[in-house]
Every structure is written in structure tokens, then in C-alpha cells.
Amino acid sequence: MAPHPNKRQNSLPSSFISIQDLLNHKRGVGNLVNVIGIIRDFKPPISTRGSDSKCEISLYDRYTEDGSLDSLTLNVFRPANEMPNPGLGDVIVLFQAKLQSHSDTLSLVTHWTTDIYLYSSSQIPHPPEGALKALRPQPRKTTHNPGQPIHEYVSVLYHSIDKSCIPSEAEFQDIKAKSITVNEKFKELKDIRVDTFVDVIVQLVRQPYDTGDRITLWISDYTENDSFFHFAWKGPVLADRPADPYGYESVMPYGASSGGEWKGPFGKRSMQVTCFDPHTTFIREQGLSFGSWVMLRNLQIKYGRNGANLEGFLREDRGSSGLKINITQMDITDTESLDPRLKEAVRRKRDYQELKKDQMQQIFNASMAGKKRKSDLAEMETTPSDKPRRNRKKTKKKSMGHDESVTSSAVVSTVSSLTGSVKCEYENKPISTFEEILNPIYLKTKVNGQQVELQLPFVNLNYRADVRVVNFMPPDLRDFAKPKKISEYGMLSDHEESDANSDEDRESIADRAAVRQWEWRFFLELEDANAPKDHREKKKTLWVAVNNSSAQCLLDLDASDLHEDQENLDTLRHRLFFLWGELEDKKSIGEENKRHADQVALANRDSNRPPLHSSDDESIAPQKQDIELRSSQISNTPFSCCIRQYGVKVLEQDPAKADAGEGKRWQRMFGLFGTRITST
Structure with missing residues (x-):
């Protein structure tokens, strides 16, 4: 197809990356990417035995020169009523999909920030007209909106690409029928019964107990079964408390008391499993330990020695090819091929941990209330001469507590660049001055019948501005990339991953598995390149945050440990030179x-x-x-960039200013997006 006169329409929008570039490893595994492609295969949603369903979408955006097809699979995990329902040949636009790798095969998976837009193939017009009228309604709320450049590119892509690889309707229906399968042998622990053989996905909640000829495991999937032993939380261990004053431990399952104090999960959520060869050898060789997630297949369910609680037994299992190993260690970091049943088990663990935390807080509060009552009674028995001294101490302590405050500081940064070296995605959007961007927005409404104007703390708006960079933070380029720890809960679509210095990182390693990744996080101070009306006035500046996805678009570079990765640091410095000289x-x-x-x-x-x-x-x-x-x-020569305004919640001690909930207020922020350094 001959190039269209409008070259901008033929170009992939600057914040997106082609499927071929992804397959050529131009983005690192674990990063969030924006992708546009045509749907060539679709496996309808299947139930995951939880709130989410799973579907698979195969997409491509071109053929290679040797005639092979660049295609990529997208795994979608969402509630059934929010699932996309594409037709073959439709165009899909993805914002913030996570790049994953399994057995050296790259694919995409939805993240909690992922937005999916579908364009019906039958309604996509020929260019230069944009494909807005072909855009399907959204089944869920979105945060990223495709603009005119994306609508125009969708039309160009659809009418210029070879669609011979898309299956026929008959072939599609056959694929659809084969994809809907259910394994009836799989059970959650709450559903297992005596004298059955089941498959389960569980976590080891205690260090394996090795006696030489067998290994005892304690497992949980955080469901409850009335036939399990009830582990009750006994509160803080007291030195003068008898170890077992009523003989309760005499009816515990065999081996439950080995390995020290039981640390949870409490209630009837855990079952003992006895493993024999060859599974014992596998457990030792693989180093399975407390916290490991595993799938156990063909697990025999029987009553244990105490005759009261169900237990599991993993014995020798001979198949047509010899001894079978019925234990599989599950990788919670490989979310591309994540078993949805594992995901639901992790979700239940998170819910259990939150419930446990709330209950322990209630117990602690009740304990403190009891101590206070005892203290008040003791104070009533003191002499009058003792009270003033006590009251002075209490007043001083209260005053010190009242003066404590939590403050937050924003980091900043500086930049400048050459016009030809930096491109802005929304070139047709009118230029906004910083005065217009920084002006507060008011909402007209009625209060007690009176017309009033209320100042909004922030608005979700996008702008295009002509700017120069005048500062940057952190001052050391090596700190532009920050470490990030991903907990096992990061696989959940409704879980927001925490920064490496968050409170979550102070949790016990036993409570979560974590891997360290790197992400971009820095700030630029921008100066309005447009002269103020009064030339005696100082030009306005504002700080913009550059998050990981915006920095990937800006730099075309993945984050890494820049204190160790000299090559990436040199590349970063070289590209930023085109931005700020x-x-x-x-x-x-x-x-x-x-x-x-x-x-x-x-x-x-x-x-x-x-x-x-x-x-x-x-x-x-x-x-x-x-x-x-x-x-x-x-x-310095100014350049155009895209700026978004948004709000974040920060701590606020003044109740009159807490407009974002108790102890919180909204703070207006600005971020860079859709801007790319084109010179490399």
C-alpha cells in the first residue's frame, strides 16, 4: 500500500511500541507497555473458581520480511461482566499491559491499570478518516482515553495489513469449543472429603518436617474445612503460662507440635500431608520450604491417627512411563502463565491476612482498655499529693503527641531540549500556558439554596505546552531508577504494588515472597516557554512527575540498577542531553x-x-x-510536551482540610506523558 500523504497517520503513536519490537526484547519483562494490533484468535472466558475469569486474545500488527507472522498473546483476567468480547479481525488498543515471559515465550497479561479498547472491523472507515465511530462501548471504567492520532492510526493499520491469517468463522467456533474445559478432579480444601483422590493448589505454611523415610507438610489454600484441626491463636506467649493446661494438644494431629509454635493460619484452614518417595526426594532437591506454593496431584484424603481430622497422603504413583512426581512448584512471579486457581488462593490469603490484622488490632485495643481501667483504679487509690505530678506528666505527653506532624516533600527536576529532538503525541491539541494550567477550577453548585462556587482540589485534564527544562530531581542520574519489590499479591488485579520503601517491606519474609525489579521515577521542573504578557514578570514553572511508563516513552529505555549498569547510565545521559543540553x-x-x-x-x-x-x-x-x-x-530551544493533571491523597491533620477522607486531603499533581526523545 502506498504511503498516505499524511505521514503522521501512518506512524505508530509515540507512546506505543510495535509487537515486533517487543519480540525483539526492546522492552524488559515485567514492564507495562501500550500496544495496537489486530485480533487473529480469541479463546472465550473460562471460570477461575473466583471473582475473575480468564480469556486469551492473540494479536498481530504486521508480517515480517520472510513472511512469518509477529503475533503475541494477551491473557485477560477480569470479572465476567467486564470481559472484552472481540470479533476476529477487530483492532485492539492496549494501555498498560504487562510484558511476561514463560519458557522463553513472550506474552502480555492484564494489570490492574490495563485499559482495553476494541474497534469493530466492519465499521472501521478508510483513512484519512479516524476510526472513532468503530470504537465499542467500554464494559468498565477506564483511565486512558485514545485520542484522534490513535483513531487515525487504527484506520491506517486495518486497511493496510494482510488479514489472510485470521481464521474462518467455522474454525473459530471449533477453537472456542475446545477451549472451554474444566478439571473436575481439582478441589479447594474446603470441598475435599474422606476416601477421595484430589488435585489441590496450596501453600506450605510450615517448614517441611523430614524424618528420613517421609516428609510431613502443612498446607493451606486459605479455605476452611470442618474436618480440619482448629488452630486457635493463644495470644502473646507468657513465660508463666502452662504449655498445655487443659491437655488440648493431646488431640492434635500427629506431627502438628513439631517445628515450634504454630504461627498460622489460624482456624480450620490447614491440613497435614505425609509424603513418601519419590516425592520426598523431589522436595529435598527443589528446596521446597515454608511459603512455597505447590500443586499436589492425586492426593489421597483419609482420616489421620487421631481419627478426628482429615489428612493427605502423597504415595508412590506408577504410570505408563514409570514413577510419577505429583508435586509441582508454582511460580508466583510468572503472571503470564499464572494458573487462575493459584491467583484465587493468593487472593484468599490476602483477605485472611487483612482479617487477622483487624482481629489482632481489636484484641490489642481491648487489652489496652483493660490496662487503662486498672491504671485508673490504681490512680484513684493514690494520695492527693501524688495526682498533680501524674497529671503534669500526662499533660506533657499529650502535648508532645499533639505537636507531632507528618509532612511530605516533593522531589523535583530540570530539563531543556531542542525542538527537532523531542516529539509530542497530541500535536493538534492547542497550546496551553502555565497560567491556564495552574489556574484553579471552580464548580458552581447550590448550598442551602444559595448559588456558590467551590474550588476543586484538582481536575483530570490533559494539556499540551511549550516548555524548557530548568531543573531535575534526584540530582544524581543514577537515582532516576528506583528499586521496586513486588509481593505475591501483585498478581491480583485489584492490588496496587508498593514502592520499595513502603511499610509493606517491613513485613516478615514469611508473610510474602518478593522479587526486586526496577522502575523509572524522577521529576522535571518545566518553565513556560511562552513569554508572559508583562515581560517584567518571571516565567512560571511547574514540576512534573515522570513515572515508569512515561519515562519508557520519553527515553525508549528500560529501567535498571544504574549504580551497577554503566551502559544504561551512559545511554540515559546521552539521550537526556538531547532533552536538556x-x-x-x-x-x-x-x-x-x-x-x-x-x-x-x-x-x-x-x-x-x-x-x-x-x-x-x-x-x-x-x-x-x-x-x-x-x-x-x-x-535553550523550547519543545512541546504533554502534561496531565491529577490528584493524590496525602496526610492531613486539620479536619477542615481533609477533603479526601478522614486524615487525608487531595493534592494536585502534574505528570509528563506522550512525549519522546527522537534523537538517540
């Missing part, structure tokens, strides 16, 4: 001058010497250096 060098000189000035000031203080003036030759005052740094950037 010599800003990094000037900022480094400024930082060094400030450190030198601080050292001189400290020496002056120690020697009682008068402070140096900014005109002295011995150093440059930090304020003067900062002014020189900013004035030097005014000559």
Missing part, C-alpha cells in the same frame, strides 16, 4: 559550588571570620549560581 553539567557545577560554600561558611564560623560576599573571588554564592544556571537555560 548541558543542564546536567551546570547542575553538577552548582552542587559542587554549594558544597564548597557550605564548607567555607563552616570554616568561617569556626574561626569567627566574617562571611564572604557574593563578589568575593574565593567562591560563588549559591543564590547567584542558581540565578546564572536558570538564565543560561532561557536560550
Whole structure:
């Protein structure tokens, strides 16, 4: 097909990546990507025995030069009523899908931030008309909206690509029938019964107990079974408390008391499993331990030695090809091929942990209330001369608590660049000035019958602006990439992954499995390149956050440990030079001058010497250096970029300002998106 006169329509939007580039490993596994493709295969949703269903969509965007097809599978995990229902040949637009790898095969999987847009193939017009009228209604709320450049590209892609690989309707119906299968042997622990053989997906909730000829496991999938032993939480262990005052432990399952104190899960959520060869050898060789997730197949269910509780037995199992190993270790980090039944078990674990936390807090509160009552009774028995001293201590303590506050500081950054080196996705959107962007938005409404205007804390709006970069944070480029720990709950679509320095990282390793990844997170201070109406006024600036996906679009580079990865650091520095010129060098000189000035000031203080003036030759005052740094950037050529406004919740002690819930308020933020450095 001959190129269309409008070259922008033929170009993949800047924040998207082609399937071929993904297959060529131009994005690292675990990153979120935006993709546009044509649907060539669809496996309808199947139940996962939980709130989510799973479907598979195969998509492609071109043939290679040797005639082979670049295609990629998208695994969608969502509630049944939010599932996409595409037709073969439809165009799909994906925002924030996660790239995964399993057995060296790349694929995509939905993330909690993923948005899916479908364009009906029968309604896609020929270019140059955009495909907006072919866009299907959304079954769920979305946060990313395709704009005119994407609508236009959909039309170009659909009418220029070879669609001979798309199956016929008859072939599609056959694929659909074969994809709907259910394994009746699989059971959750709550459904198992005596004298049956079942398959289960469970977590080891205690370190395996090895006696040489057999290994005892304690397993849970966080469902409850009335025929399991009831593990009750006994509260804090007290030194003077008898170990088993009523002989309850005498009816515990055999081996339950081995391995130290039971740490959960509590209630009737755990079952003992006895493993024999060859499974014992597999457990030792694979290093299965407390916290491992496993699938156990052909598990025999019987009553144990105490005759009261169900137990499992994993014995020698001979098949046509010899001894079978009926234990499979499950990888919770490989979400591309994640078994949906494992996902539901992890979801139940998370719900159990939250319930346990709430209940323990209630017990703690009740305990503290009891101690307070005892303290009040003791205080009533004290002499009058003792009370003033006690009251003074309590007042001082209360005053100290009232003065404590939690503050948050925003980090910042600086940038400048050349027009030809930076491209903005929404080139047709009108230019906004910073004055327009920063102006508050008011909502007209009625309160007690009176017309009033309420200032909104933020609005979800996108802008295009002409800017220069004047600062950046963190000051060290090596800190532009941050470590990120992903918990086992990260596979859940409704779980927001935490930063590496969050409270979650202080949890016990026994409570979660974690792997470290890297993500971009830095800030740029932008100056409005448009001159103010009054030239005596100082140009306005604002800080924009650059998150991982925005930085990938901007830099065309995946995050890594830049303190160790010198090659990536050099590439980052080279590409940012096209964005901000010599800003990094000037900022480094400024930082060094400030450190030198601080050292001189400290020496002056120690020697009682008068402070140096900014005109002295011995150093440059930090304020003067900062002014020189900013004035030097005014000559930089401006570029257009996309900026979004959004809100985040922050701590707020003043109830009158807590407009985002108890103890929280909304803070307006700005972020960079849809902007790419084209010179590399």
C-alpha cells in the first residue's frame, strides 16, 4: 500500500511500541507497555473458581520480511461482566499491559491499570478518516482515553495489513469449543472429603518436617474445612503460662507440635500431608520450604491417627512411563502463565491476612482498655499529693503527641531540549500556558439554596505546552531508577504494588515472597516557554512527575540498577542531553559550588571570620549560581510536551482540610506523558 500523504497517520503513536519490537526484547519483562494490533484468535472466558475469569486474545500488527507472522498473546483476567468480547479481525488498543515471559515465550497479561479498547472491523472507515465511530462501548471504567492520532492510526493499520491469517468463522467456533474445559478432579480444601483422590493448589505454611523415610507438610489454600484441626491463636506467649493446661494438644494431629509454635493460619484452614518417595526426594532437591506454593496431584484424603481430622497422603504413583512426581512448584512471579486457581488462593490469603490484622488490632485495643481501667483504679487509690505530678506528666505527653506532624516533600527536576529532538503525541491539541494550567477550577453548585462556587482540589485534564527544562530531581542520574519489590499479591488485579520503601517491606519474609525489579521515577521542573504578557514578570514553572511508563516513552529505555549498569547510565545521559543540553553539567557545577560554600561558611564560623560576599573571588554564592544556571537555560530551544493533571491523597491533620477522607486531603499533581526523545 502506498504511503498516505499524511505521514503522521501512518506512524505508530509515540507512546506505543510495535509487537515486533517487543519480540525483539526492546522492552524488559515485567514492564507495562501500550500496544495496537489486530485480533487473529480469541479463546472465550473460562471460570477461575473466583471473582475473575480468564480469556486469551492473540494479536498481530504486521508480517515480517520472510513472511512469518509477529503475533503475541494477551491473557485477560477480569470479572465476567467486564470481559472484552472481540470479533476476529477487530483492532485492539492496549494501555498498560504487562510484558511476561514463560519458557522463553513472550506474552502480555492484564494489570490492574490495563485499559482495553476494541474497534469493530466492519465499521472501521478508510483513512484519512479516524476510526472513532468503530470504537465499542467500554464494559468498565477506564483511565486512558485514545485520542484522534490513535483513531487515525487504527484506520491506517486495518486497511493496510494482510488479514489472510485470521481464521474462518467455522474454525473459530471449533477453537472456542475446545477451549472451554474444566478439571473436575481439582478441589479447594474446603470441598475435599474422606476416601477421595484430589488435585489441590496450596501453600506450605510450615517448614517441611523430614524424618528420613517421609516428609510431613502443612498446607493451606486459605479455605476452611470442618474436618480440619482448629488452630486457635493463644495470644502473646507468657513465660508463666502452662504449655498445655487443659491437655488440648493431646488431640492434635500427629506431627502438628513439631517445628515450634504454630504461627498460622489460624482456624480450620490447614491440613497435614505425609509424603513418601519419590516425592520426598523431589522436595529435598527443589528446596521446597515454608511459603512455597505447590500443586499436589492425586492426593489421597483419609482420616489421620487421631481419627478426628482429615489428612493427605502423597504415595508412590506408577504410570505408563514409570514413577510419577505429583508435586509441582508454582511460580508466583510468572503472571503470564499464572494458573487462575493459584491467583484465587493468593487472593484468599490476602483477605485472611487483612482479617487477622483487624482481629489482632481489636484484641490489642481491648487489652489496652483493660490496662487503662486498672491504671485508673490504681490512680484513684493514690494520695492527693501524688495526682498533680501524674497529671503534669500526662499533660506533657499529650502535648508532645499533639505537636507531632507528618509532612511530605516533593522531589523535583530540570530539563531543556531542542525542538527537532523531542516529539509530542497530541500535536493538534492547542497550546496551553502555565497560567491556564495552574489556574484553579471552580464548580458552581447550590448550598442551602444559595448559588456558590467551590474550588476543586484538582481536575483530570490533559494539556499540551511549550516548555524548557530548568531543573531535575534526584540530582544524581543514577537515582532516576528506583528499586521496586513486588509481593505475591501483585498478581491480583485489584492490588496496587508498593514502592520499595513502603511499610509493606517491613513485613516478615514469611508473610510474602518478593522479587526486586526496577522502575523509572524522577521529576522535571518545566518553565513556560511562552513569554508572559508583562515581560517584567518571571516565567512560571511547574514540576512534573515522570513515572515508569512515561519515562519508557520519553527515553525508549528500560529501567535498571544504574549504580551497577554503566551502559544504561551512559545511554540515559546521552539521550537526556538531547532533552536538556548541558543542564546536567551546570547542575553538577552548582552542587559542587554549594558544597564548597557550605564548607567555607563552616570554616568561617569556626574561626569567627566574617562571611564572604557574593563578589568575593574565593567562591560563588549559591543564590547567584542558581540565578546564572536558570538564565543560561532561557536560550535553550523550547519543545512541546504533554502534561496531565491529577490528584493524590496525602496526610492531613486539620479536619477542615481533609477533603479526601478522614486524615487525608487531595493534592494536585502534574505528570509528563506522550512525549519522546527522537534523537538517540
